[in-house]
Amino acid sequence: MPRRAQWLGLAAVLWLAGGLLTGCGGAGQARSAYKDTVALPAEPLVEEMAEPGTHGGRFVFAETAPPRTFNTIMANESSSFDVTDGRLFTTLVDFNNATEQLTPQLCTSWEITPDGRTSTWHLRHGAAFSDGHPITSTDILFSFSIYMDDTLHTSLYDFFKPYGQKFKLSAPDSYTVVIETAGPYAMLVPVVASVYIVPEHILGDAYRHGQFASAYDVNTPPEKLVTSGPWKLKEYVPNEKTVLERNPYWCGVDANHQRLPYLDEVVYLIVPDQNTAALKFEAGEVDALDDIKPENFKSYTDNQKKGNFTFYDLGPSLNTNFLILNLNRVHDPKSKKKLGSTYLDPVKYAWFNNRDFRIAISKAIDRDAIIKSVYNGYAVKNWSTMTPGNKTWYTPDVVKYDYDLEGAKQLIAKLGWKDTNGDGVIEDTQGHPIRFSLKTNSSNVMRVAMANFIKDDLAKLGIQVDATPLEFNSLITNLRTDFNYETILLGLQSATPPDPGMGQNVWRSSGLTHYWNIKQPKPETAVEARIDSLVEKNVTTLDMAERQRTWTEMQNLLNQECLFIWLPTVEYRVPIRNRFGNLHPTITPHRILWNIDRVFAKAQKPSA
Amino acid sequence: MRTYILRRLLQMIPLLLGISFLTFILLQLAPGDFLSAQAENPMVSQERLEAMKHQFGLDKPWYVQYGLYLENIFLHFDFGESFARHQKVFVILREGLLNTLLLALAAALVTWGLAIPLGVWSAVRQYSWLDKSLSVFGVIGLSIPEVLSGLLLLMLAARTGWLPVGGMRSLDYDQMDWVGKGADLLRHLALPALVVGLTPLAGRMRQMRGNLLDVLRLDYVTTARAKGLPENVVVFKHALRNAINPLITLFGYTLGSLVSGALIVEIIFAWPGLGRITFEALQAQDQYLVLGSVLMASFVLVLGNLVADLLLAIADPRIAYA
Numbered sequence: 001m002p003r004r005a006q007w008l009g010l011a012a013v014l015w016l017a018g019g020l021l022t023g024c025g026g027a028g029q030a031r032s033a034y035k036d037t038v039a040l041p042a043e044p045l046v047e048e049m050a051e052p053g054t055h056g057g058r059f060v061f062a063e064t065a066p067p068r069t070f071n072t073i074m075a076n077e078s079s080s081f082d083v084t085d086g087r088l089f090t091t092l093v094d095f096n097n098a099t100e101q102l103t104p105q106l107c108t109s110w111e112i113t114p115d116g117r118t119s120t121w122h123l124r125h126g127a128a129f130s131d132g133h134p135i136t137s138t139d140i141l142f143s144f145s146i147y148m149d150d151t152l153h154t155s156l157y158d159f160f161k162p163y164g165q166k167f168k169l170s171a172p173d174s175y176t177v178v179i180e181t182a183g184p185y186a187m188l189v190p191v192v193a194s195v196y197i198v199p200e201h202i203l204g205d206a207y208r209h210g211q212f213a214s215a216y217d218v219n220t221p222p223e224k225l226v227t228s229g230p231w232k233l234k235e236y237v238p239n240e241k242t243v244l245e246r247n248p249y250w251c252g253v254d255a256n257h258q259r260l261p262y263l264d265e266v267v268y269l270i271v272p273d274q275n276t277a278a279l280k281f282e283a284g285e286v287d288a289l290d291d292i293k294p295e296n297f298k299s300y301t302d303n304q305k306k307g308n309f310t311f312y313d314l315g316p317s318l319n320t321n322f323l324i325l326n327l328n329r330v331h332d333p334k335s336k337k338k339l340g341s342t343y344l345d346p347v348k349y350a351w352f353n354n355r356d357f358r359i360a361i362s363k364a365i366d367r368d369a370i371i372k373s374v375y376n377g378y379a380v381k382n383w384s385t386m387t388p389g390n391k392t393w394y395t396p397d398v399v400k401y402d403y404d405l406e407g408a409k410q411l412i413a414k415l416g417w418k419d420t421n422g423d424g425v426i427e428d429t430q431g432h433p434i435r436f437s438l439k440t441n442s443s444n445v446m447r448v449a450m451a452n453f454i455k456d457d458l459a460k461l462g463i464q465v466d467a468t469p470l471e472f473n474s475l476i477t478n479l480r481t482d483f484n485y486e487t488i489l490l491g492l493q494s495a496t497p498p499d500p501g502m503g504q505n506v507w508r509s510s511g512l513t514h515y516w517n518i519k520q521p522k523p524e525t526a527v528e529a530r531i532d533s534l535v536e537k538n539v540t541t542l543d544m545a546e547r548q549r550t551w552t553e554m555q556n557l558l559n560q561e562c563l564f565i566w567l568p569t570v571e572y573r574v575p576i577r578n579r580f581g582n583l584h585p586t587i588t589p590h591r592i593l594w595n596i597d598r599v600f601a602k603a604q605k606p607s608a
Numbered sequence: 609m610r611t612y613i614l615r616r617l618l619q620m621i622p623l624l625l626g627i628s629f630l631t632f633i634l635l636q637l638a639p640g641d642f643l644s645a646q647a648e649n650p651m652v653s654q655e656r657l658e659a660m661k662h663q664f665g666l667d668k669p670w671y672v673q674y675g676l677y678l679e680n681i682f683l684h685f686d687f688g689e690s691f692a693r694h695q696k697v698f699v700i701l702r703e704g705l706l707n708t709l710l711l712a713l714a715a716a717l718v719t720w721g722l723a724i725p726l727g728v729w730s731a732v733r734q735y736s737w738l739d740k741s742l743s744v745f746g747v748i749g750l751s752i753p754e755v756l757s758g759l760l761l762l763m764l765a766a767r768t769g770w771l772p773v774g775g776m777r778s779l780d781y782d783q784m785d786w787v788g789k790g791a792d793l794l795r796h797l798a799l800p801a802l803v804v805g806l807t808p809l810a811g812r813m814r815q816m817r818g819n820l821l822d823v824l825r826l827d828y829v830t831t832a833r834a835k836g837l838p839e840n841v842v843v844f845k846h847a848l849r850n851a852i853n854p855l856i857t858l859f860g861y862t863l864g865s866l867v868s869g870a871l872i873v874e875i876i877f878a879w880p881g882l883g884r885i886t887f888e889a890l891q892a893q894d895q896y897l898v899l900g901s902v903l904m905a906s907f908v909l910v911l912g913n914l915v916a917d918l919l920l921a922i923a924d925p926r927i928a929y930a
Contacts, residue, residue, distance in 0.1 A: 060779070065888070068693045076646065076660075077692070153659030155651050213663060217694045238703045239880030240776060267779060271878045275759055280773045283766040473640025473893060495651050502651060512654050519654065 036259050037248065041126025043108055044253040049582050052254045053600025058265040059580065061593060062277040062286045066239055066270045070225055071216035072196045073146055073154055078589075083242055083268060086590055089196035090229040092121055092140065092177075093189055095497045097586040097594040100391045102189050102497070106135060106197060106228070106251075107177075116184025116542050121192070123175040128249040129199045130232040137171035139228075142200035144169050146207060159191045159502070162540065186539045186547055187501045194496065197228040230261050230597035242268040252597060262600035266593070281575065282307065288576040288592050294378040300575050308579075314572040314587040316380045316389040318494030321447065323361070323438070323454065323565040325352040327517045328483045329524070343483035347432050352486075356411045358562040362401040363408035364457050371568050374449040379568040384555050385506055387569050389587040390498050395552050399559040400566070405460060412461055419462050426462035435464035439478065440489035442469035450567060451489050479515065489567070490515070496589050500551050501539045507554060508535055516563050531557055609921075616914050623910065624903055629674070631902045635895045636670045642691045642893045664691050677896065687903075688896030690889070697900035700885060705904065707776060708881035711804065711870055714797050718805025719812055720859065724852070727816025732843060734821060746810030754803055758876040761799045772796050774878040800877040804870050808862065812855070819851040856923050860916020 034055035065079040072084035086094075094105035104110070106127050112119040127135045146152065148160045148167065160167045163182035170178045181188065198216075202224075206215040216225060222233040230252055231244040244266045252260040269286060271277040278296075280286040292300060300311045326344050330337045342349040351357050371379040383400045386393035417426045417434060425433045438454065440447045451467040458465050470478070478485040492513065495502035505511035509523040509532055523529035531554055538550040558564065574585050574592055582599045585592045643660055646652045661667045665676070680686040687697040730739040765771040772778065778792050823829065824847050832842045871883035882901060889897035921927045 058779070071694070074694070151659070153656050155649070155653075155656050157656060158653050214689075214694050219695060219699065235782075237777075237880070238700070239884060240878075241779070269775070269779075269878075270880070271774065272875045272884060273878070276762060276774045276876055276878055279762050279766040280775075283769065283773045285773055285775075471639075473638070473644040476644040477639040493649055505651065505653060512652065512657070513649075 034264070040253065040257060040259065041124065041128070041251045043125045044257065045105065045124065045251045047252050047254060047260060047598055049254060049598045051581055052256050052258065053262045053581050054603065055258075055262050055264070057263050057601025058267060059263055059596060059599065060267045060269055060285065060287045062271045062280060062289055063268050064270070064272050064274070067218060067242055067268070069217050070220060070233065073198065074152070074213050082590060082593065083244070085196060086229060086594060087231045087244060087266070087596070088225070088227040088229045088233065089198065091193050091196055093193040095193050095588070097588045097590070098584050100588065102193050112188070112542070117181055119179045119188060121177040121179070123177065124251055125175060127251040130227045130247040130249060132249055133199060133201055133226070135197060135228060136174040137177050138174070139197055139200045140177045141169050141171055142204060142207070143195055143197045146198070146212060147195055152213065156191065156194055159187055162187070183540055184542045186541055187499070190497045190499050190502060199226045199228065202226045231266065234265065239270055241270060250597070254598070261597035263596065266596055287580070288574060290574055290592060292573055292575065294376045294570060297376065297378055297573055300573065309575045309577045311573055311575045312585045314574060314585055314591060316382070316387050316587070317570050317572055318387055318389045318498050318587055319491055320382060320385060320387060320569055321450065321489070321491045321567040323487055323489050323567065324516045324563070325358065325487050326483060326485050327352055329517065331519055331521055344486065347428075347430070348436060348486060351428065351434065354415070355561060356415060358565065359401050360408040360411040360461065361458065362562050362565045363404045363411070364461050365454055365565070365567070366403045366457055367568050368403065370450055370453050374446055374453065375568065375570055378571040378573070380571065382569040383559060383566045385492060385503050386498065386500060393498065393500055393551065395555055398552065398555045401562060408461055424462065425464045433464065434462070435466070436486040437466040437468050438487045438489060439468045439470050439475055439485050441472040441475050443472055446570065447489050447491075454489070480512070480518065494589065498588060500554070504535055504539065508532055527557055527561055613914070613918070620907070620910050624906060627906050628899055628903055631899055632670070632674050632677070632895070635893065635898060638893065640893060641666055642895070645892060677899070687900045690894050690897040692892055692894045692897070697896050700897065701882065701900055701904050704880065704882035704885045707879065708870060708874070708883065711797065711800055711874070711879055711881060714801035715804035715870070716859070716862065718801050719809050723809055723812035724816055724855070727813045728820060728843070728848065730813070731817040731820035731824065743810070743814065746813050749806040750810040754807065754872045755876065757806070758800075758803045758873055761803065762876065765799060771799060774876070776880055800873050800879055804873050812858070815858070816851070816855060819854060820847060823847045823851040853923055856919050857916050860912055860919050
């Protein structure tokens with residue numbers, strides 16, 4: 001018997017075990033007292049909060065993807081905005097997620113002349129970038145000019161052109177900025193609240209040399225990334241983590257005039273798999289999770305006490321789900337097809353163009369069953385681009401066509417469509433069987449499940465639906481480029497701030513997200529023309545009551561036509577550890593971290 | 609030998625060119641492009657899309673795009689820029705490659721560090737209960753999908769607190785001394801390396817066992833035993849040296865495939881490697897990043913094959929490359 005063979009085997013096992021168990025120390029968090037070395041600004045920003053906190057500590061947040069750039073103006077994805085917007089960079093006016101109000105931030109106040117054309121913004125004295133350089137009107141003008149740049153064409157670009165004329169900005173002195181618009185503009189303050197202020201003394205040269213788009217990329221050394229927000233970059237490790245530390249010059253203070261932020265660090269840990277993120281939360285390596293699936297709500301609710309966390313109910317999402325029927329016509333003169341012809345088979349176009357048919361579909365969908373089965377009960381019915389999660393713009397009593405199978409059957413009977421050959425599928429008056437395909441993106445499990453529910457619901461009307469889950473990019477090509485689809489189940493994200501004026505592309509007949517018939521050269525129907533004029537009215541008045549009135553009418557008109565067949569919207573819940581104070585998670589974007597500069601770590605009993 | 613290596617390296621150029629062309633064509637044929645992801649955002653207008661298309665050069669015909677891509681590679685050794693990250697492809701891939709190589713090497717250590725001794729063990733005790741249970745264990749390791757074993761191990765780590773739950777470094781890594789850093793890295797490496805390493809273990813173990821059994825039946829081994837040499841010397845000094853030859857070749861080949869084969873483990877264990885970068889780039893149709901990573905993976909694969917051939921020549925004096 002070769003003894004050495006035994007030894008070799010044993011050595012292999014030991015080698016493995018040794019590797020596994022080296023160093024099992026838990027990482028403790030040192031709590032260092034913060035010494036404020038910079039004098040407080042002349043006009044500090046006094047933040048309101050539940051209770052004043054103490055300095056120190058760290059908050060660890062799990063994200064599925066890393067930021068792609070720190071240049072908030074050129075960024076396109078939420079994983080970048082989560083780090084930049086409100087964290088690294090801030091604005092003249094801040095959208096307060098808790099109150100859903102716009103409040104002064106880098107400015108102390110603003111006034112708008114009675115004619116609504118001229119607004120004057122008073123900058124905060126003593127506000128400074130993270131390198132100590134004061135924030136003056138030069139920086140405000142510079143930041144606005146980038147957003148309004150013709151070649152960069154940022155996503156906000158169109159919002160700076162009410163009445164077809166660009167904003168005119170001027171700076172009478174270093175701490176005053178004047179904005180002139182061609183007429184009263186409802187979106188003025190929301191747009192100003194979306195302009196993140198970047199330092200002219202750092203980025204001015206890059207901008208003038210046409211290199212702004214690649215400035216502030218993720219390889220920028222932290223000391224060169226000068227920020228205007230409460231935080232600055234400490235460290236970026238590709239695909240691992242992004243660490244922010246406090247900006248020592250930040251102008252925000254608490255009621256006791258202690259400088260904010262309280263926390264030493266905010267860590268965005270990249271965890272691509274949600275199961276792993278959940279385990280990391282369980283193990284205490286992560287302090288908060290986002291995007292929990294409704295099917296897991298119960299287990300988080302049950303484990304709150306044991307896991308020492310709170311499972312916050314944020315209410316309905318601001319994002320929507322809906323079914324659209326393809327009513328697109330050829331509008332592009334370069335297209336090979338005849339201008340004005342339909343992309344869809346004319347027979348099917350005639351069905352879809354029939355309002356009663358659309359209403360019948362909407363009435364056939366049992367939304368309560370979808371909520372119960374697809375979302376485990378954690379969803380609400382929604383009938384607009386502004387969901388019940390929106391405090392300011394949600395309109396409860398809009399026109400809607402909810403589940404009413406008998407009503408749907410009557411509408412179909414009125415059309416004269418019935419099953420003549422006994423195959424279970426109804427035919428139209430020319431004998432074409434009513435059958436169409438329903439595409440949705442396969443990566444969204446909820447949408448695929450909803451598509452299957454709709455298929456079953458419509459079968460009860462004798463309509464045959466072929467549910468076709470597709471890969472996202474193919475779906476979008478069908479939706480916007482080749483219009484090769486019959487119906488699509490999709491959703492829209494919320495605009496920020498969540499104001500109908502920011503989502504004009506959905507409502508205007510010329511819009512790119514006016515999905516049932518996009519980019520119309522001029523409105524094709526009287527209803528669309530009416531909606532277009534209501535959108536225009538809605539954004540060119542400062543009278544809030546008038547805005548609400550036009551907004552309600554817009555929604556009613558659209559819903560009467562049933563061009564969006566609305567589907568339920570999911571509810572959000574987030575688990576966060578109990579060891580933090582001043583947390584106030586909300587449904588509006590940056591759900592958990594929006595006020596992280598005011599969050600503090602509660603003093604912990606020294607553990608053994 | 610030197611001319612042989614040179615010739616093999618030169619052969620890589622047309623091969624990589626072909627691969628890049630095929631990948632580029634496939635990316636062009638795939639529906640949608642990098643800008644498709646903007647469809648659910650109600651704030652993006654047509655003009656914004658056009659401006660971005662122009663910025664990324666996507667408004668040019670595909671052959672012009674490909675021509676420019678090749679020109680930049682040959683004239684400036686520049687592999688283009690990622691659309692999503694606004695960074696040079698080369699920089700992004702370099703970061704990922706090092707992490708993936710670290711994981712691949714650790715996994716290779718697990719595989720070979722266990723396969724050789726266990727293979728030898730079961731060969732010298734052929735048909736014993738130990739031999740049989742090792743092959744059962746091996747087959748189980750081979751058949752459990754990485755997703756399952758990965759998540760189960762992570763669950764164990766989360767419940768017991770013995771090991772970190774995924775990731776590559778602790779948050780306090782920078783404050784550690786070099787011993788602490790090494791231990792921290794090893795603790796994070798243990799589980800993913802185990803998962804990647806255990807899958808090919810069964811095959812390698814059986815191979816080692818089979819090879820050694822073949823050699824042990826040869827005449828010279830009988831001669832050695834007849835001479836009265838101790839069994840240890842017979843097995844380790846005479847038989848093992850000859851039996852291990854084919855495994856050296858295999859080792860070189862696996863080096864190449866390890867780099868591209870760890871995607872699932874990288875995702876589950878939040879390991880910042882090349883697989884994740886490629887996967888995310890593919891999903892977003894970030895075309896130059898996809899091209900770059902496909903080229904890099906092909907390069908490593910071809911290089912692995914070359915190393916395998918060279919190792920064989922070194923191990924076996926009968927093989928010589930003119």
